[in-house]
Amino acid sequence: EAGAEEGEAAETVESAAEEEVPAEAPEVLLETAEASSGKAGTLETVVEEVAETVAETAEVVAEVAGVVHETAEEVAAVAEEVQKVAEEIEAAAEAVVTPVIQAEESATESN
16 A cells, blocks of 8 residues: 555656656756856956956046146146246335335425
C-alpha cells in the first residue's frame, strides 16, 4: 500500500512538473538571458559614455577655471592702475584747489 502511494505521488509530481514547465521554457530562459546580457552590455556602454563625458567636462571646467584665474589677475592689475590714476588726479586737484582756497581766504581776510 505504501509503495502504491509513493508511485502515485511520484506520478503526480511528474505530471505537475510537465504541466507547469512548458517545453519552450529553456528557450524563453535563454532568450531572457540573452536580452539581459544585451541590456547589461548597453548599460555598460552608457556608463562608459557618461564617464567619458564627465571627464571631458572636467577638462573644460579646468580650462575655464584657468581663464577665470588669468582674467582675475588682469582685473587686479587694471584696478591697481586705476587706483594710481585716481591718486594722481586727486593730487592734481589738490594742487589746483589749494591756491584757489588760499586766495579766497586772503581776499576774505582783507575785506
